[in-house]
Amino acid sequence: MARTVGIDLGTTYSLIAYQDKREGRPKCIPGPYGTPLCPSVVSVDPNGSIIVGEPARRRLLTQPERTIYSVKRLMGRGPADVQNELKIFPFRIDPASSNVIRVRLGDRVFTPPEISAFILRELKSWADEYFQDVVDRAVVTVPAYFNDAQRQATRDAGRLAGLEVLRLVNEPTAAALAYGLHEKKRGRVAVYDFGGGTFDISILKLISTTDGDIYQVLSTNGDTHLGGDDIDNALQAVAREEIRARGVDLDTHPEVVQEVRKALIAAKHELSDADKATVKLPLPNGGVYFREIKRAEYDKWIRPIVDRTMAPVRQALGDAKLTPAEIEEVVLVGGSTRVPLVRRTVEEFFGRTPHAELNPDEVVALGAAVQADILEGGVKDMLLLDVTPLSLGIETMGGVVAKIIPRNSTIPASAQEMFTTGVENQTGIDIHVLQGERELAKDCRSLARFQLKVPPGPAGLARIEVKYLIDASGILQVSAHDLRTGEQHSIEVQPSYGLDDAEVERILEESIEYAEQDFSERQLIEARNEAETVLNATEKALAREQNEAPGELSDDERRAIDGAVAALREALAGRDYKLVRQFVDVLNQATTPLAERMMNRALATAFEGKQLDKV
């Protein structure tokens, strides 16, 4: 029987998980690098092949113009929405983008759902390999605060990846499912989910009934453009200025930007446990950016970002009509909850120590796997009742929005509106559907505009009931019913942002030419590319060492490196990608002292320069 998997399509990492029926618990599926974390990075090779995950992440350094990260930020958005992101993210938006953003990678152009589909396809190949069977049905998670367009874009990505998306589940709710299963607790729970690019807060009630356990979401709130990325960008802004003071303008050195970002992210990770972290980075002018970051200083830089999460938290609690003290458990989800300031802020607000036993990177995927099993009919005693994060409204006279489904309504939810004609022989009624909390249509998110067709007749004769229904994935359906004739109208709905069906079909047809290569074939190609890169780098480093510091390389070291190079070349002649990878690691280890000496020499030169300046 075909399996249904759970997928966490994250901003920074994506994961795929399944319910292990024998053990009765969900598990993540590891990828070819042994970890279940697949970096959400996609790169287009000059030969046209698509590279996803860890090897793509390495290409951020070598081929940034062909590589993209954090594409989730672009899902379901129009070009006008992302102007702010463009200032801080290296997205190359095609000028021909209209409703849907198109991103340039090398000489090709893709929509965000297509890029996300590459990530989903990669994860699917992990599962196919793991089960030695085709996996084609999935539950995919989305930020709870995603709007209709962002949800549709995610569903389209699944379709483009050859997956039937049975359900979109909100990330904090999925986490609660995994958590509830693990802890067997009941009561009111707050899930604080601070990920790579999105922030969500959900308040849930875990209830035991005679039929089983119900996970009822009471309220949700968030910010779909707030995450660890923003912390990285804050650090980068500081570094940019300090590097400028050392005579290097990063704007004119885009190739260094990713190096800087990588070093700062490493420092951020270090600061999760340590009180200080050090950044050492050679600069293109021969200098070095050497910086010790202290925890207090770091906290000061990121405090505004952490504070931005608290307004949604207060709003969600208010909507659930609860005070912080009435929350019995607080669960932390998402990699950014490893930041000490985040933990402290949450703990102080709720007045209790938050739960963090479950791996914050994996818990969402695990929850998605549980929901997948529920839909397969495996787990029968758990039920998730989620809510819509944003109010649904229609535009009325004067551009004012009439709310027809309030935010935090349990989904599926619906509303009916009656329409009639205003003038004789009017043939259509224009309807504009929006999502958001503001009073005016121009301040809300446009979901769709469409025209209801009406048979000609005197004004006010037509009586058409339009039904808006938000399904269990949080996606809107619209249907119309002519009460006079009893006819059911089909409605041509053109989404304001996103791909229409015809476009999805076209992309699907085109993608056949980039059809999946065999999994191990692809892994072999990637491993070989990686090996070539490491071999080249080793050769260059050896030459440079010979030049700068002849005699520093010991005979033992030289033998180790030569041995590793020979072994790697031998592995390259074969077809075993695991073997190639293994010897890449061996060579990397053998060259570590060499790399460290080079760094130290660069540092010494830099400090020498400083001394000279002072003289």
Added chain:
Amino acid sequence: MSAPSITATTSATCWSCSAATGGAHFCPACGKIQPLPRGADYFGFFGLPQKLAIDLPDLEQRFHSLSWKLHPDNFVRASEDERQLSLDRSSQLNDAYRTLQNPVARVEYLLGLAGMRKEGQKKQQAPPELLEEVFELNESLDELRDARESGGSAATMAGLREKLETAQHKFESLLVDVDKELSRVSSEWDRALDSGADDAARKKIMERMNEILNRRSYVRNLVNGVRQELVTGDS
């Protein structure tokens, strides 16, 4: 977005086996989920009479029990038509629960069933005894806005704030009174149903409830307006 294909039928026979269903969620004979009859009401959906006193724990229990049965989770592998029926029924369940949970929305809904809350009949009605105080309030609000714009002295601002806060408390307690009145008339409605009162008597009670809802809507707007003004002042 797509238009669902199935049309709700008014007939009370099962679409699958043609047995009589009596409007039940599932066919008593073959167990298939049934379309929502047109004009199905929220009270009936839960198997409740159209009474305004509702035992909330009991309603929650009914909600949970129906959620287990109707939720789309149970229909993932069913036919497309049945999936749509589950969507229709479970959305109706959630809409009904959301409405009946709230005593004010409940009255509003009941009046709507009787065709009494159409556009034009819904209005914000200023209670005559309040007119003077509302004038005074609006004056204070204007003064506060003016003072804020022209940078009035701290003492003036504090004085105006105090005035507004007093007004807010007054209107809040008024809202409580209106809600109590609504609850009293709601009980009257339930008693009228129990005693089998005639249509005219029922209509009279509904008219009173309609009038209370209009008054409530007015007072609530006042409270929200003042609250917003005070919050703006804080930030």
